[in-house]
Amino acid sequence: MAPTGWRYALLVWAYALLSFGVAxxxxxxxxxxxxxxxxxxxxxxxxxxxxxxxxxxxxR
Structure with missing residues (x-):
């Protein structure tokens, strides 16, 4: 399996941090x-x- 690269890794991290903030x-x-x-x-x-x-x- 070929590596996905830094671009997709950073995209996943950005999505995770953004969804954490919204939640x-x-x-x-x-x-x-x-x-x-x-x-x-x-x-x-x-x-x-x-x-x-x-x-x-x-x-009361």
């Missing part, structure tokens, strides 16, 4: 979305619990 940016964006989700869910659950049990004592 990292997507991962960071998803982590930020998931981090803010807890506050939204807590507000929603407090409204739902308040409507279902208006006279119950809340433990």
């Amino acid at each position: 990292s940016m997507i991962k960071i964006a998803v982590y930020r979305l998931l981090d803010h989700r807890e506050a939204r869910q807590e507000r929603h659950l407090s409204r739902v619990e308040g409507n279902l049990m208006p006279h119950a004592t809340k433990f």
Whole structure:
């Protein structure tokens, strides 16, 4: 089998580094979305619990 050469080797490395960067940016964006989700869910659950049990004592 003949060697592919430096041109294709560098192309593969460039693709790998570029895809790593894109995947990292997507991962960071998803982590930020998931981090803010807890506050939204807590507000929603407090409204739902308040409507279902208006006279119950809340433990929060």
